[in-house]
Amino acid sequence: MDSAKVQQILEQELNLEELHVKGEGSHYEVIAVDACFDGMSRVKKQQMIYAPLMEYIKRNDIHAVSIKAFTPDEWARDKKLMSL
Secondary structure (H helix, E strand, O other): OOOOHHHHHHHHOOOOEEEEEEEEEEEEEEEEHHHHOOOOOOOHHHHHHHHHHHHHHHHHOEEEEEEEEEEEEHHHHHHHOOOO
């Protein structure tokens, strides 16, 4: 499985404003941005992203997923901090 396939799965299942997936082999990093994350706990955000991937995790097609979920405001702030 490659990062494009992981991105495709998440795009089909979740209607997010922005989605970035990178990685190789069976380890991936997901950055998800959407207003729906506002007020959600970190655990709830991760559960939402993990849900469409569980079948692939159980089959060991995906071994590890690092998830960062942001609201659009949080993402804008984070991007500014990264560019400093």
